[in-house]
Amino acid sequence: MKRLSDIGLVGLGVMGESLALNMESKGFNVSVYNYINEVTDRFISRRGAGKNFVGTHSYEELVASLEAPRKVFLMVTAGKAVDEVISQLTPLLSPGDIIIDGGNSHFPDTTRRAEALEEKGLLYVGCGVSGGEEGALKGPSMMPGGHADAWPYVKPIFQAISAKAQDPSGETVPCCEWVGPDGAGHFVKMVHNGIEYGDIQLICEAYHIMRDGLGMTNEEMHQVFAEWNKGDLDSYLIEITRDILAKKDSEGRYVLDTILDAAGQKGTGKWTAVAALDEGIALTLIGEAVFARCLSAQKEERVAASQILAGPSAKEDLSNLDRKAFLEDLHNALLASKIVSYAQGFALMKSAATHYGWPLNYGNIAMLWRGGCIIRSVFLGQIKEAYDADPQLKNLMLAPWFRDKLALAQQGWRRVLATAITAGIPVPAFTAALEYYDGYRCENLPANMLQAQRDYFGAHTYERTDRPRGQFFHTEWLK
Numbered sequence: 001m002k003r004l005s006d007i008g009l010v011g012l013g014v015m016g017e018s019l020a021l022n023m024e025s026k027g028f029n030v031s032v033y034n035y036i037n038e039v040t041d042r043f044i045s046r047r048g049a050g051k052n053f054v055g056t057h058s059y060e061e062l063v064a065s066l067e068a069p070r071k072v073f074l075m076v077t078a079g080k081a082v083d084e085v086i087s088q089l090t091p092l093l094s095p096g097d098i099i100i101d102g103g104n105s106h107f108p109d110t111t112r113r114a115e116a117l118e119e120k121g122l123l124y125v126g127c128g129v130s131g132g133e134e135g136a137l138k139g140p141s142m143m144p145g146g147h148a149d150a151w152p153y154v155k156p157i158f159q160a161i162s163a164k165a166q167d168p169s170g171e172t173v174p175c176c177e178w179v180g181p182d183g184a185g186h187f188v189k190m191v192h193n194g195i196e197y198g199d200i201q202l203i204c205e206a207y208h209i210m211r212d213g214l215g216m217t218n219e220e221m222h223q224v225f226a227e228w229n230k231g232d233l234d235s236y237l238i239e240i241t242r243d244i245l246a247k248k249d250s251e252g253r254y255v256l257d258t259i260l261d262a263a264g265q266k267g268t269g270k271w272t273a274v275a276a277l278d279e280g281i282a283l284t285l286i287g288e289a290v291f292a293r294c295l296s297a298q299k300e301e302r303v304a305a306s307q308i309l310a311g312p313s314a315k316e317d318l319s320n321l322d323r324k325a326f327l328e329d330l331h332n333a334l335l336a337s338k339i340v341s342y343a344q345g346f347a348l349m350k351s352a353a354t355h356y357g358w359p360l361n362y363g364n365i366a367m368l369w370r371g372g373c374i375i376r377s378v379f380l381g382q383i384k385e386a387y388d389a390d391p392q393l394k395n396l397m398l399a400p401w402f403r404d405k406l407a408l409a410q411q412g413w414r415r416v417l418a419t420a421i422t423a424g425i426p427v428p429a430f431t432a433a434l435e436y437y438d439g440y441r442c443e444n445l446p447a448n449m450l451q452a453q454r455d456y457f458g459a460h461t462y463e464r465t466d467r468p469r470g471q472f473f474h475t476e477w478l479k
Contacts, residue, residue: 004067005031005054007157009075010085012039015129016075017047018136019102019161024051026160031056031065063092069123069153070097078105086113095121098150102129104268107183107190114146114182123150128189130373131163139163141373142176143192143365145185151178163372168381168388175371180358187275187352188365191345194272194286196374197265198341199237201289201429206334207241209416213318213423214326218254222246224327232335232405235377263293272348279351283344284436285337288428311424318423326419329412336409337433342383343396344436350394363387397440406437 005028009020012034020043023030031054034040044055056062063070070093074085082101089099099122101110110126117124128143129136142162144154155178162176179185210216210224222245229238247255269290276283295302318326346362353360366383369375379401386399396402413434420427439445451462452475461472 003029005029005065006067007031007071007073008033008056008062008066009073010034010062010089011075012043013075014133015102015136017043018133019073019075019129019140020053021047021051022137022139022161023157024048024053026157028052028157028160029054031062033057033059033062059088059092063089068094068097070094071100071154071157072098073100073102075102078103079109082109082113086117090117090120090122093122096123098123098125098153100125100127100144100150100154101186102127104128104189104193104266105186106267106271107187110146110183110186118147123147125150125154126183126186127158128185128192130189130192130369130375132374135163135372139175139372141192141368141371141376143179143185143188143368144176145179145181145183145188148178148181165367165371165376166381167367167370168385173367175368175373177361177364177368179365179368180353180360182356182358184356184358184360187356187358188349188360188368190268190271190275191349192369192373192375193268194283194348195341195345196237197269197272197289197293198286198344198429199235199338199375201292202285202334202337202341202433203237203241204292205420205427205430206330209330209420209425209427210327213420213425214321214323215318218245218256228331228334232379233331233338236374237377260299261296262299263296265290265293269293272345275352276344276348279348279355281344281348281351282436282439283348284432285341285344285429288432292426292428312422318419321419326416329416332409332412333416333430336406336413336437337430338377339379339397339402339406340433340436341429343402346383346396361387362391362393395440397437410434410437 007023007028008031009016010033012032020030020032029052032040032043033056037057040055040057044053054065056065072089074082076082076085082103082105086099099117105126114124125144125146129140131140139162142158144158158176159174162174164172165175167173179188207221210221222242225238225242225245229242244256249255269286273283273287273290349360349362352358363384366380370380382401383396386396386401387393393399397406417427417430417434454460455462455474456477459474461474463469463471464473
């Protein structure tokens with residue numbers, strides 16, 4: 001009798017195909033389905049040829065080919081497509097069967113789907129997957145959440161195919177662990193992507209300063225990023241920036257110099273910023289990173305504005321700077337701002353965990369990102385240690401390692417911003433990071449004036465410094 005498949009996968013796009021190949025390479029039998037049958041057949045006859053795949057041409061055929069409890073992994077476009085696939089699968093499945101959404105779904109949708117399917121006896125998993133095509137094929141970071149009863153059944157597959165990394169003790173662990181109920185997995189993936197937005201924008205601003213401020217060549221910048229990738233900034237995004245700066249086309253031109261400066265986005269950064277607003281968390285750096293992409297997309301307007309709007313009356317000449325010293329300052333500014341980006345992301349997760357009742361383990365989440373994903377970075381191990389030492393840590397910046405790095409970096413950080421602003425080079429993410437740091441460490445902000453104004457025009461009341469918190473007062477300002 002032919003062995004039934006361990007898991008089914010719906011959607012043979014770039015990510016789906018790579019995940020299927022990854023699963024099969026780890027010893028699992030995989031049934032695959034794509035709504036275009038020709039795509040399924042092409043996969044089976046080419047990349048899947050001679051391997052433990054079952055090509056199916058209908059949802060009925062897919063479900064019939066799976067071992068109970070059936071596990072169906074969806075790799076389809078987030079939104080309506082997920083709901084449509086679920087609606088077609090649900091009548092074919094039995095109580096205890098598992099549907100997994102591995103796309104970038106919005107976490108409230110995942111919570112809604114989990115609740116609806118639980119009423120029908122089905123288990124739903126929302127699993128964030130990071131790492132792009134290469135990660136999906138060789139080992140992604142995976143952030144599963146949803147119905148906890150599903151975890152024992154999907155754990156062997158997920159942890160087998162995920163990336164592996166060393167924890168602070170030196171033990172090799174899978175970059176995949178259960179996150180929490182409902183939409184927790186997709187929320188954590190959303191925050192991952194928000195931090196990714198912040199990291200990318202910070203690197204772009206450092207590149208902008210080097211290119212337009214210091215007048216550095218692509219090769220010179222390549223060398224700088226190569227060196228930076230050997231220390232505290234060691235990360236996937238620094239690594240690929242190094243490679244991008246060196247890449248030339250067949251005509252000998254740097255590819256980077258031919259790319260239009262108009263950024264795209266798929267929405268996860270915006271979702272992160274909106275979630276922060278909903279939670280009342282100051283996610284300023286990530287918000288600025290989203291807005292920077294929006295501004296970049298206004299290419300034609302920016303070109304026209306460049307001919308109309310004045311900049312610095314006498315653009316600062318940075319050629320006389322001590323380049324070595326300034327690049328050290330820039331390195332420190334990038335490291336400090338990167339710390340702020342993570343601090344804001346973890347603050348958002350901490351607030352959401354309280355709001356939704358999710359038992360998030362922040363140290364474990366850091367380890368999920370240690371390998372396979374876009375924001376993998378050497379100091380994620382330091383985040384793990386910080387939360388292991390103090391699970392109730394209010395803000396990552398307060399942990400000793402991060403506190404000390406920020407203290408050492410801040411003077412150079414300030415010099416970089418002063419130089420860039422004077423020269424008219426936009427650095428919204430760098431600036432937002434420093435302003436958050438200064439705001440967070442400020443004992444007395446001017447919000448007393450803000451509250452007085454609100455009370456003056458709207459009788460919104462205020463608390464007093466000489467009374468216990470939670471008591472509110474109003475002044476008749478016009479009397």
